[in-house]
Amino acid sequence: MVRILTLFFLLNLVSISTSQELSDEEIQANFNAYFDNSRVGIVYPSVSLTKNVGENTSVTGRYLVDVISAASMKSHFEVDGVTSATSKDEGGGDNTPDEVRHEMGIGVTQILGSSTFSLNGLYSTEHDYTSKTLALSYAIPFAKKNSTIQVGLVRSWDKVFPQVRSWKRDKDVTTFSGSFSQILSKRLIAQFDVWYSKNKGMLSDSYQVVEILEGNSAKFLEPKHPNERSRKAFGIRTNYKLTDISSVQIGYRYYWDDWKVKSNTINVFYQRYLSNEKIILGLGVRSYFQSKAEFFSGNYTGNEEFLAVDSKLSSQFSLEYQVKMILDGAYFSENSFLYNEKIQYNAKFNFYHRKTDIADWHSNYKNLYAYIISFGLRYKI
Amino acid sequence: MKNKPTKVLLLLVLSTTFGCATVQPWERESLSDPIMIFDENPIDKGILEHHLDYREGSVGGTGGQSGGCGCG
Known part of the structure; x- marks a missing residue:
């Protein structure tokens, strides 16, 4: 369930741009792979x-x-064998761990006058976790479409039933978000985001x-986190057109919550057209600094009110580097197989390094090195 | 003004509103360029956001939403 990056989901809140129009009709297919130095691999x-x-x-x-x-x-369940929480040494309770998660989502976007309304639903299921999510968003431009305000509400109802436990518990998440985007000049746009999330249940x-x-001697216990968490963040980002063929995005995010986790995030992303605007090359770097949760400790000497090893x-910092390339299908004019003006090819590589002040409870590493590789295509219908 | 985040928040809001000049629709050629759109590919962004949500204790405030998983 949690040990592995099993899923992602993006609620397609309306992308803030300079107009309120429907997205292009398209089919998009992507293949992503994640690998890190703690032997986790996911496609x-x-x-x-x-x-x-x-x-x-x-x-x-x-x-x-x-x-x-x-x-x-396998690594995951071996750990649980240590706790005697399951009678099997590996493979979970039924010795046939489900290594596949399925996620289905459907959404509708409606233009109402000058504003845009969006509703998305999602269902995700795996062998020890299910999640139902509903998301609403509303965006309205004003000041001759120089400004746009967007508000969003996301509600998730999750069920947690670890394979090594006999119980089933709920986790509920309610998130409010708002953004304000502003055209500042013919070459500069800025966006300001606020975000609040209330988490309850099995955290x-x-x-x-x-x-x-x-x-x-040593004994081994299950983690005990508070069953509520209030999380807040705000961020600002700008996008500036440097030249006719290049732009740079700069962003900052501050986050804090009632578990006393605080963080600062800075990111810069540079994009440039190549080959007569048939290729977009993107280069990005992201830097992140975080303080620890107040109850987190690398060394518990007794059964305290809260126990956490996550x-x-x-406390930690991380750096992430990204190289991204988007190729217009027209670029392959001499290759009849790849040439198609309706297709856009995408490729991306990310390198992520995180260093925590306390070694990971499982891998015993302070340093996490991860690689994310993505390939995809978008076909305009 | 109870805390530092509130002060920073106010400063950032003001910084986005001061000095705004109305840009007419016919003057937005540069702004409508794909490289000028935030989150031009939301699904692509979701992949990265989720990977970060799982490995770091912070989330939100970046214009997108991720969730629906057992990532605490």
């Missing part, structure tokens, strides 16, 4: 379709499947193990 192909059903309405359907490497699952990971040292809650 997750996805496909989506966006189709207009009238002048002012479009619908989107999306399907994604995660396939997780056997190495990561810890039952596959993790907290080691309590008592003299020369590396996410440790």
Whole structure:
């Protein structure tokens, strides 16, 4: 469930641009792969379709499947064997761990006068976790479309039932978001975001193990996190057209919550056209600094009110580098197989390095090195 | 003005509203360029956002939404 990056989902809130128009009709297919130095490997192909059903309405359907490497699952359950939470040494309770997650999403976007209304629903299921999500967003431009305000509400109802436990628990998440975008000049646009999320229920990971040292012996307990969390963030980002063929995005985000986690994030992303505007090359870097949750510790000596070993809650910093390339299908004018003016090819490579102040409870590494590789295409219908 | 985040928030809001000049629709050629659109490919962004949500204790405030998983 939690130990592995099993899923992602983006609620396609209306992209803030300079106009309120429906997205292009398209089919998009992507293949993504994730690998890191703790032996986790995941591939997750996805496909989506966006189709207009009238002048002012479009619908989107999306399907994604995660396939997780056997190495990561095996490692996972071996750990639980240590706690004697399951009678099997590996493979979970039924010895046939489901390594596939399915996710289905559907959404509708409606233009109402000058404003845009969007409703998305999602269902995700895997062997130890299900999630239902509903998302609403509303965007309206004003001041001759120089400014746009957008508000969003996301509600998730999750069920957690770890394979090594006999219980089933709920996790509910309600998120409000707002953004204000402003054209500042003919070459500069800025966007300001605010975000608030209330999490309730099962907020810890039952596959993790907290080691309590008592003299020369040790005992192993399940993590205990508070069952509520209020999370807040704001961010600002700008996009500036440097030249006719290049732009630079700069963003900053500040985050804080009632578990006393605070963070600062800075990112810069440069894009440039190549080959007579048939190729877009993107280069990005992101820097992140975080303080630890108040109850997080690398060394518990007793069964305290809260116990946490999740590396996410440790003080840390991370750096991420990205190289991205978008090729217009017209670029392949001498290759009849790849040439198609309606197709856009995408390729992306990310390198991520995170260093925590306390070593990860499972891998014992302070440094996480991860690689994300993506390939995809978008076909304009 | 109770805390530092509130002050920073106010400063950032003001910074986005001061000095705004109305840009007419026919003057937005540069702004309508694909390289000038935030999150031009939301699905693409979702992949990265989720990977970060799982590995870091922070989320939100970046214009997109991720969720629906067991990532605490």
